[in-house]
Amino acid sequence: MKKVLNIILATCCSLMFQPLSIWSQDINVLFKEASNFERVQKENEALEKYKLILTQDPANVKALVKATELSAAIGGRQGDKNNKRLFYETALSYAKRAWQSDSNHADAAYAMAMIAGRMTDIETENKQIVAYVKDIKQYADKALSINADHAKANYTLGKWHYEMVTLSGLKKAAVKLFYGGLPSGDLDKAIAYMEKCKTLEPYFALNYLDLAKAYKEARQPAKAIEVLNKLVKLPTRTGDDPAIKAEGAKMLEAIQ
Known part of the structure; x- marks a missing residue:
């Protein structure tokens, strides 16, 4: 009888922990798939993967921050003002959820700051x-x-x-x-x-562009030219990079 009870207990424990193991594996697979989509600038597909993660783990800070960034990036390229607002407001809701999930997480705080900047453009x-x-x-x-x-x-x-x-x-x-x-x-x-x-994230194109603008405003054209020359040679990592590099090239031509 004792042996039978032990077998039943072991079976119950196995069933109890199996869904958690499968769930964790699925989350990891989805993160990997999302990352692969981002790597080839398929941002809409990546965003859908992060949304899937959030259906399973609604308070996942990493997925919420990524959803914030991608929604803001996709929204920024919308020609229609209403569509842009919709994407930005969605990004803001993701950022707020990340902040509520963990207000001591640097990524969550950054997400709130970043989308606040975007909201100033449409408010x-x-x-x-x-x-x-x-x-x-x-x-x-x-x-x-x-x-x-x-x-x-x-x-x-x-x-x-x-x-x-x-x-x-x-x-x-x-x-x-x-x-x-x-x-x-x-x-x-x-x-x-x-x-x-620039030192911490040497492939972040937007930082180069705004740094060059700051140097230009500070009347340091040589520094601006140096930064812009690096910008135009950066590999394309995001859907925004081609437009950022094109703006940098135009600015470089105007300064030289």
Whole structure:
């Protein structure tokens, strides 16, 4: 009788843990498939894989951050404003879920900062624009307080400093009005953060482009040319890279 009970217990334990093992394996396979799609710039297909992961593990920070990045990237290339807004708002919802899942995760904080920057491009209410401007700084600072070597958080904070220096007239007026004064953007800090990003993630094309713009704004054309020459030779890693490199090539031609 004891032997029979032991067999039943062993069988139950096996059945109990088998689904978990299969589930974990499926998650790993989906991550691998998503990564492979990203590697060949099939971003829509990669996003669908991350969505599948989230159906099984809704609080998976890595999948949520990847879904944020891809939704924002795909949205940025939409010609229709409504479609762009839909993708950006979806990206924002993924970022919020990542933040709620783990507010001490540098990637989650970075995702919140990154999508806040995107939202400033489509938001029409000045007060909300300024709220997003504050969010960029707040969440980028948080990401770097958790991991000072987070490449894209360094870029995001550098871009924030650059934009605070170069704000257009209407945006500058709105920020002054609702922020309680113009934030202290610093061009030297912008360059320092983006230079650090370049060291940490040497194939991140957008960082090169904005770093070159910062050097140009700082009246250091030789440095801008050096960065742009590196940019145009970078391998294509994302769906945005061809357009970024084309803009860099045009900027390089204009400076030289």
